[in-house]
Amino acid sequence: MADMAEGSAERRVYVSSLDPGMGKTTSLIVFLRQLIGSHLHHDVAVLVCLSRKAEIERIVDDAGLDEVDFAVLTSDREVNALSSTPPNQARVLFTTQQMLISRLRGSLFETCPTFQYQGLPREVRVWDEAMEPGQVVMLSSDDIGGLLGCLRRVSADFADKIDGLMERLRKADIGSLFRFPVLEAEVLQRAMAMLGDDRRTAHVEALAELSDQEVRVASGWGSQRVAVLAKTLLPEDLAPVLVLDASARVRETYKLWNEKRGGLVYLPAATKDYSPLTIHVAKKGAGKSSWEQGGVALAEIVAEMRCCKLEDRCLIVHHKTDRHLDVPGLISTALDPNVLDNTSFLHWGMHRATNEYADVPTVVLAGTFNLPPSHYLGLAHASLGLPMSTTPPKDVVKRVELGEHGHAIVQAVGRGVTRGCSEGKCLPGDVYIIAAAGSGIEAALRDWFPGATVKRWYPANRPALTGKAAQAAAFIAQRLKEDPVGPILFQDVMEHIGCRDRSNFNKTVRDNELFKLWLSDRGLIEVKLPGIRGKANAFQAEPPLLAAVCVEPSQNVQG
Secondary structure, eight states: OHHHHHTOOOSOEEEEOOOTTSSHHHHHHHHHHHHHHOGGGTTOOEEEEESOHHHHHHHHHHHOOOGGGEEEESSOHHHHTTOOSOGGGOSEEEEEHHHHHHHTTTSOSTTOGGGOBTTBOOSEEEEESOOOSSEEEEEEHHHHHTTHHHHHHHOHHHHHHHHHHHHHHHTSOTTOEEEOOOOOHHHHHHHHHHHTTOTTHHHHHHHHHHTTOEEEEEEOSTTOEEEEEEEOOSOGGGOSEEEEOTTGGGOHHHHHIIIIIOOEEEOOOOOOBOTTEEEEEEEOOOSHHHHHHHHHHHHHHHHHHHGGGTTSOEEEEEOOOOSSOOHHHHHHHHSOHHHHTTEEEEETTSOSSOOTTTTOOEEEESSOOOOOHHHHHHHHHHHHTOOTTSOOOHHHHHHHHHHHHHHHHHHHHTTSGGGOEETTEEOOEEEEEEEOGGGSHHHHHHHHSTTOEEEEOOOTTOOOBOHHHHHHHHHHHHHHHHOTTSOEEHHHHHHHHTOOOHHHHIIIIITOHHHHHHHHHTTEEEEOOTTSSSSOOEEEEOSSOOSSOOOSOOTTBOO
16 A cells, blocks of 8 residues: 555555454554655545445544545445545545446546546555456346346337347357347337336346357256356556455455466465364255255254354354345244344345454354356456456366355354454354355365364254264274273274275275264264374374263164
8 A cells, every 4th residue: 555655556456365353454544544644645545445335434434534534435425425525635535346347337447537536546546355357247048038028118129139139048058159149228228217226127237238249158047048258347557456355365266367367466464373263064055045945944954053052142144035035034933032132144245344243253154155157157257367259167167166155254254253363363263154065165164264173063863873883883882881091993893893994994984974973972083003003093082081971872873
């Protein structure tokens, strides 16, 4: 920020990826105060772009600037009234990212008078939260079909044209290129005026974006096809600009941008130590469609997770409520009424940039924030700077998808007490996550939260141990009755259950997730005894020993 104020910063996108609670916003506020008070920089102006209007209100309040020194430019008159200073006369201009994007559509930043200070571009430019590598425009064949009634009232001939377009898109091969025809802008404008705030307005806007464009065809539900286009989002002359994104270190979009497109610089980072955090993972599909089909059962799982820390305040992050789905309602019905007063709900989309829950020690993610596969494809194109005519590698698209999961999860977890920091460590807390088995999320959590303990979570009525794993558990339980503190050799267990091959023992017993949970429930770990081959060769109670050790086979052990 000082380099921008001095005019010495190169035209780059500078990304600061300090974790939630590490002081990015505080540093910005201190900088603004110092800049306003500097006689050597009286002509230097700042543009601060935030994700939501509520964040503008918060930072304005925290910064405590004199009204004459700042202005607010949003679509909300009440928020703009935080200062009476005209935007072009205020040293600091607060606006939303969407306002900047809409005003700069097709134009350069430095020639746009809206964001200038006394007729000149603002030198210091700060973008709070995620900066996308480009705009992803998506429109499905079903979306197009849903517009026909409205478009026919505007122009019957145009509606017939769009009807034919829908049919051709629906029959297009997945992965193929598809050319949209030139669509009459006047008709689209009249349709948007007719629809007003209707959700279909966004589909008409997408039609306008796709006019005369070559797109990539992606799969949708059933026979549905989705047209995908990646476009430039921001002009290059917005740089130099500082991006404050707490989850940038886990997103693949920035990494690919840096590797392939260039023009992006990572600022030095100090990753928080998450060793005081325990993450409990239930491997189960909990996307929006899963909630719509099996919401009652999922709500019971979330309720059980919440009650694992019955005395703590808890934040539950969930899918947004709509006319088909009310996740908070389902969970509230499943919860004991006595814990409702101590339980807060926050839907995906509102899981960033709020400190309201910074003292909450338990966070439950009732499913993960999933974007359509076509969106990940578009992000891969934008990150790599690839034209739609070039297919990005499948592994890159998967990298982008997993990185976006990490982006959402780091932000959501960072709303709770773990956003706090003491001597480089987060404050102690627990996180419960429901994540699909094939998502790759469980394996990535240790990278996203360095030092955290990651455990598999099962409901109380989890599946029973069966077969060789059940026989091994029963044998270990009997041995613990005889000697609660002595080691139990793998070899002894193998002989008892009739398993001669070590690799088969590893596969059917040691690597069995339910068996590992059974060990964990009893405080048992794998140890290495001297004089015996193998990195680990015995089970033993983890020190310090408990006064009493549960040794009876549980009701979940059969066989």
